[in-house]
Amino acid sequence: MPRVKDLSISTEDFKTIQKFFLEHTGNSLEEGKEYLVEGRLKSLVYDEKFEDLQSLVSSLVRDPKGDLGKKVIDALTTHETSFFRDKHPFETLKTAIIPELLKSDSKEIQIWSAACSSGQEPYSLAMLIEESFMDSRDWEFNIVATEISEKMLEKCRSGLFSQFEISRGLPPHYLPWFFQRVESKWQIKPELRERIDFRYLNLCTHWGGLQQMDVILMRNVLIYFEDDIKKNIFEKILKVLKPGGHLFLGSGETPVGFEDRLQQTDFSTSACFKLVSG
Ligand SMILES: C[S@@+](CC[C@H](N)C(=O)[O-])C[C@H]1O[C@@H](n2cnc3c(N)ncnc32)[C@H](O)[C@@H]1O
Incomplete structure (x- = not known):
C-alpha cells in the first residue's frame, strides 16, 4: 500500500502558488481556492515522488521555470472544452x-x-x-x-x-x-x-x-x-x-x-x- 501523504496546503505555500501561477500564466487564484490547489496537485505529489505538498512547493520555488513549473501549470489550469462548444x-x-x-x-x-x-x-x-x-x-x-x-x-x-x-x-x-x-x-x-x-x-x-x-x-x-x-x-x-x-x-x-x-x-x-x- 502506498503511504498516505500530507496533501494539505499551508497559508504560506498557498500564497507562493498564487504568486507563481499569476507570474507565469496571468491566472488568478482567489483566497478560498486552497481545496482546488490541493486537489489538482495531488497526482503530481505522487507522480514526482514528493514526500508531501510542502516539498513540491519548496522544489518549485528553487526552479520555477523548470520541468516541475510546467507540470504545475498543466495541473492548475482549467482545460474544460468540447467539440463545437456552444454551437x-x-x-x-x-x-x-x-x-x-x-x-x-x-x-x-x-x-x-x-x-x-x-x-x-x-x-x-x-x-x-x-x-x-x-x-x-x-x-x-x-x-x-x-x-x-x-x-x-x-x-x-x-x-x-x-x-x-x-x-x-x-x-x-x-x-x-x-x-x-x-x-x-x-x-x-x-x-x-x-x-x-x-x-x-x-x-x-x-x-x-x-x-x-x-x-x-x-x-x-x-x-x-x-x-x-x-x-x-x-x-x-x-x-x-x-x-x-x-x-x-x-x-x-x-x-x-x-x-x-x-x-x-x-x-x-x-x-x-x-x-x-x-
Ligand atoms: C477553459 S479552457 C478553454 C478552451 C477553449 N478555448 C474552449 O473555449 O473550449 C482554458 C484554456 O486556457 C489556457 N490558458 C490559461 N492561461 C493561459 C495563458 N496565459 N496563455 C495561454 N493559454 C492559457 C488553459 O491552459 C486552458 O487550456
Missing part, C-alpha cells in the same frame, strides 16, 4: 463570416484558436471547413492553435480523443469521416491533423510570429485574468486582428473598455465582435 460560433462562421471572406480575392483565410486546451475547438473548425467549403479548394484556410499547457499541446498534436470526449458535441457523421480507431481511442486522421499549426503561446507575454488574423477565437480564458491583464490582451488583439476581422469570446464575455473598437455583431447568439477603425 452558434461555428454556425456563424459557416453561414456568415467565412462566406463573406470568400467574396474577397485574397485566397487566404487566417484563423486563430487561442487557448485551445486539448484541441477540440481547432479540430471543430477544421472539420467544419472541410465539410462546408470543399468547393473553395483554391483557398488556403490557415488555422493556428495555441496553448500555454505543454501537456495539452501534446494531446492536441496527437489528435487522440476518448469515447467520452467524442460523445461531447461531435456530430455523429464526422466520426467515420475524420477519425480512425486506435485501440480504445479515436484519432483525427493525419491529413486533418496536418492542417493545424499547434504552437505554445502564453497570452500574457509577447505574441511573436502571429500573422494578421481574419478570425480569433479566444473563448473561456479571459475569465481567469484580472482587468489589467485583460486590457493588455485586448490591446494586443487590436494589433493582430485585421480591420473588419472578427473576435469570438466565451458566452457572456465582453471586451470591456474596448467596445468602441470591438463592436458586438448582430449574430445575436454569438459573443462575436467586429474590429472597426478607431
Whole structure:
C-alpha cells in the first residue's frame, strides 16, 4: 500500500502558488481556492515522488521555470472544452463570416484558436471547413492553435480523443469521416491533423510570429485574468486582428473598455465582435 501523504496546503505555500501561477500564466487564484490547489496537485505529489505538498512547493520555488513549473501549470489550469462548444460560433462562421471572406480575392483565410486546451475547438473548425467549403479548394484556410499547457499541446498534436470526449458535441457523421480507431481511442486522421499549426503561446507575454488574423477565437480564458491583464490582451488583439476581422469570446464575455473598437455583431447568439477603425 502506498503511504498516505500530507496533501494539505499551508497559508504560506498557498500564497507562493498564487504568486507563481499569476507570474507565469496571468491566472488568478482567489483566497478560498486552497481545496482546488490541493486537489489538482495531488497526482503530481505522487507522480514526482514528493514526500508531501510542502516539498513540491519548496522544489518549485528553487526552479520555477523548470520541468516541475510546467507540470504545475498543466495541473492548475482549467482545460474544460468540447467539440463545437456552444454551437452558434461555428454556425456563424459557416453561414456568415467565412462566406463573406470568400467574396474577397485574397485566397487566404487566417484563423486563430487561442487557448485551445486539448484541441477540440481547432479540430471543430477544421472539420467544419472541410465539410462546408470543399468547393473553395483554391483557398488556403490557415488555422493556428495555441496553448500555454505543454501537456495539452501534446494531446492536441496527437489528435487522440476518448469515447467520452467524442460523445461531447461531435456530430455523429464526422466520426467515420475524420477519425480512425486506435485501440480504445479515436484519432483525427493525419491529413486533418496536418492542417493545424499547434504552437505554445502564453497570452500574457509577447505574441511573436502571429500573422494578421481574419478570425480569433479566444473563448473561456479571459475569465481567469484580472482587468489589467485583460486590457493588455485586448490591446494586443487590436494589433493582430485585421480591420473588419472578427473576435469570438466565451458566452457572456465582453471586451470591456474596448467596445468602441470591438463592436458586438448582430449574430445575436454569438459573443462575436467586429474590429472597426478607431
Ligand atoms: C477553459 S479552457 C478553454 C478552451 C477553449 N478555448 C474552449 O473555449 O473550449 C482554458 C484554456 O486556457 C489556457 N490558458 C490559461 N492561461 C493561459 C495563458 N496565459 N496563455 C495561454 N493559454 C492559457 C488553459 O491552459 C486552458 O487550456
